Amino acid sequence: MTHAVAPNSSVPDRPSWLKRNKLAVAPWIFLIPALIFFAIYVVIPIFQSLWLSLYEWNGLYTADGESTATWVGFQNYAKLWDDPNFWTSLRNNLAWLILYMLAVPLGLFIALFLNQTVTGMRFYKSMFFFPFVISQVVVGLIFGWFYNPDFGVVGTVWKAMFCEETVNILGNATFTCARPVPDILSSPEWATYGIIAAGLWPQIAYCMILYLTGLNNVSADQIEAARLDGAKGWKMLWYVVVPQLKPATFIAIVVTVIGALRSFDMIAIMTQGGPFGSTNVLSHYMYEVAISEYGERYGYGSSVATVLFGIMLIFISYFLWQMYQDEKGLR
Amino acid sequence: MFLNVKTAVAAIALSAMAGGAFARDLVINFDDLNPGPKKGFDDAVALFQKENPDINVIVNNNDREAHKTAIRNFLTADAPDVTSWYPGNRMAPFVDAGLFQPIDDVWEENGFKEDLAAIMPTMSRDGKIWGVPYSYYQWGIYYRKDIFDLLELEEPQTWDELLAACGKMKANGVTPFTIGTKFLWTAAGVFDYLNLRTNGYDVHNALTAGEIKYTDPRIKATFTNWETLINECGFVDNHASMSWQDAIAPFANGDAAMYVMGNFSVDGYKNAGLTEDQIDFMPFPTIDASIPGAEEAPADAFFIPTNAKNVEDAKKFLAFVARPDVQTQWNKTIGQLPINSKADISDDKFIQEGFALLNGAAGLAQFYDRDAPAEMAKAGMEGFQEFMLDTSKMDAILERLDTVQEEVYK
Numbered sequence: 064m065t066h067a068v069a070p071n072s073s074v075p076d077r078p079s080w081l082k083r084n085k086l087a088v089a090p091w092i093f094l095i096p097a098l099i100f101f102a103i104y105v106v107i108p109i110f111q112s113l114w115l116s117l118y119e120w121n122g123l124y125t126a127d128g129e130s131t132a133t134w135v136g137f138q139n140y141a142k143l144w145d146d147p148n149f150w151t152s153l154r155n156n157l158a159w160l161i162l163y164m165l166a167v168p169l170g171l172f173i174a175l176f177l178n179q180t181v182t183g184m185r186f187y188k189s190m191f192f193f194p195f196v197i198s199q200v201v202v203g204l205i206f207g208w209f210y211n212p213d214f215g216v217v218g219t220v221w222k223a224m225f226c227e228e229t230v231n232i233l234g235n236a237t238f239t240c241a242r243p244v245p246d247i248l249s250s251p252e253w254a255t256y257g258i259i260a261a262g263l264w265p266q267i268a269y270c271m272i273l274y275l276t277g278l279n280n281v282s283a284d285q286i287e288a289a290r291l292d293g294a295k296g297w298k299m300l301w302y303v304v305v306p307q308l309k310p311a312t313f314i315a316i317v318v319t320v321i322g323a324l325r326s327f328d329m330i331a332i333m334t335q336g337g338p339f340g341s342t343n344v345l346s347h348y349m350y351e352v353a354i355s356e357y358g359e360r361y362g363y364g365s366s367v368a369t370v371l372f373g374i375m376l377i378f379i380s381y382f383l384w385q386m387y388q389d390e391k392g393l394r
Numbered sequence: 395m396f397l398n399v400k401t402a403v404a405a406i407a408l409s410a411m412a413g414g415a416f417a418r419d420l421v422i423n424f425d426d427l428n429p430g431p432k433k434g435f436d437d438a439v440a441l442f443q444k445e446n447p448d449i450n451v452i453v454n455n456n457d458r459e460a461h462k463t464a465i466r467n468f469l470t471a472d473a474p475d476v477t478s479w480y481p482g483n484r485m486a487p488f489v490d491a492g493l494f495q496p497i498d499d500v501w502e503e504n505g506f507k508e509d510l511a512a513i514m515p516t517m518s519r520d521g522k523i524w525g526v527p528y529s530y531y532q533w534g535i536y537y538r539k540d541i542f543d544l545l546e547l548e549e550p551q552t553w554d555e556l557l558a559a560c561g562k563m564k565a566n567g568v569t570p571f572t573i574g575t576k577f578l579w580t581a582a583g584v585f586d587y588l589n590l591r592t593n594g595y596d597v598h599n600a601l602t603a604g605e606i607k608y609t610d611p612r613i614k615a616t617f618t619n620w621e622t623l624i625n626e627c628g629f630v631d632n633h634a635s636m637s638w639q640d641a642i643a644p645f646a647n648g649d650a651a652m653y654v655m656g657n658f659s660v661d662g663y664k665n666a667g668l669t670e671d672q673i674d675f676m677p678f679p680t681i682d683a684s685i686p687g688a689e690e691a692p693a694d695a696f697f698i699p700t701n702a703k704n705v706e707d708a709k710k711f712l713a714f715v716a717r718p719d720v721q722t723q724w725n726k727t728i729g730q731l732p733i734n735s736k737a738d739i740s741d742d743k744f745i746q747e748g749f750a751l752l753n754g755a756a757g758l759a760q761f762y763d764r765d766a767p768a769e770m771a772k773a774g775m776e777g778f779q780e781f782m783l784d785t786s787k788m789d790a791i792l793e794r795l796d797t798v799q800e801e802v803y804k
Contacts, residue, residue, distance in 0.1 A: 123491040124470040126700035131491050142801070147794070212632045232544060232566050233648035249634030337576065338634045338783065339776035356462060357772035359487070
């Protein structure tokens, strides 16, 4: 019994590998569940999608469970190049990106406007924040009705201005118009802008809330000092307040860019990419060619997805690099 | 909590065993939860069950749109013994992937080749027959009889009569046609009819099979007629932002007098407050008298997946759904037409007129988006909508459709 103690006594001197590396290992153990799911649901599908874009496939398996896909190499991408619908979608994506950026300054101004102490301010703030809380689908529906030339606000106002109420052949009330009511969502020129305007509504609210929290952290001393130096109005805003809001601005730009690129819900609700494909964006076009009723071209859809992924990657890498730089600066 | 789960599992296992013990299971997937169609199907299944007490019928009834997605998985992963689906080009991907099995023997043994003769070409592919239809419905022009009476108009039989009638309607402040093209397919109905009347059934099939180009002079003639229809008759404004249901509003209000539609729309008119005396049906007028009249009559059918476990009883069910008495009862319930020529029809006036029309038809088209492959149908219908909004773009649209066609049918 006594000699058995000898080898054991050396153990406390030399702790196990796990114990020694406790600090390094612990975060990984906590990360593992998230990493596994992130890999299964995000990373692996990205590569599957890249791979699928080199095939032509209608999404069906044979009765034995074998895929009916055929290898076509880069043909899907060659087809994209000649596909007018793809270019329309890309152009619309660009319009979304540019016009969606309006949400950032508009959100800032509403935030500045709401950043005061008045009775019931919390109520007003929540009213302004409201469009962000409701689902995008609901926003799309509301704006769809708003634009409706027959019973929407646009139609009603127009009728009041340019139409007169008459009686039709059966004695029912109807309208005859000097100029036809504008049908925004059916006009190939205007429909995209109509949808972007709808999308801006919740996005402005989002930026506003980011800036409101940012404004809480603006240092009162600096404002005071600037005031003593005689700064006010625009100069105060631009040189003193906005620089302090930089973190909020960064996040606002990030969420707005991503929001613009993944604009899908509203298009699906308001126009389904129509009229004749003129309001499509890449995300909706991908859905349309891959999984909608008249699509079922999974390979081609994947190649659209790949292009969209490439575009997003540019922004995402820039943002990540930016964040990395900021963190380095803090150290 | 644990106990509950346990008992539930046990109950499921037990019931599965019991089910297997006393009867052969027959799993049927159906795709309509609307009250009428659901009742028609449930009644038929109940009758089948009564006649075959040794078969245990298991029904999975799903929403129509959900079914369209689900079928792509369940045919491989968990195939039922019978599933509802559409004939024509819509069944082509599944036939080509070997997911449906041919059922020529069912047609042979039950004499369907005579009784269902009109629909046989649509149910066939690669020289084999793949399904059994249970119902179809006619397309044509639904019109406001009260407006026609007020204007002293008769049902136009020819193109010129139609244009003349339109002129009279417009002079009296009535828009001749209503339509809602937001979801595109309604425009395809108008195109199909103009094409069937301008060029006939064979050209319709050749076009949807990719054998003739869209820039072909015959198809151009169809589009020229369409332009005439738009200019001299005209459709309601804002049709591109309306669904087919939305487009009933101007029709019900009396602002528009005609609607190129399928018979399923009659319910919509009645729900909008119109009575049977106010609406009536007429076939689409002839354009070229030398061309035999073909009609649109989309059919709904049942198919047997290759992976079906109980093929014998599945075939029994397919033979059952095409039986004259079953089709009579079923279609009375759902307000459509039986396909079996020995079946009786209800005394609804639209059904009567549709039955007469389809029985005299030289050919039955399924519909543009069922006869043409999905990719072509999508591009084509977008082109139709664009053309209706701006007829001057005709040549550009047709050339674009040619490029798509080359790609699709290569």
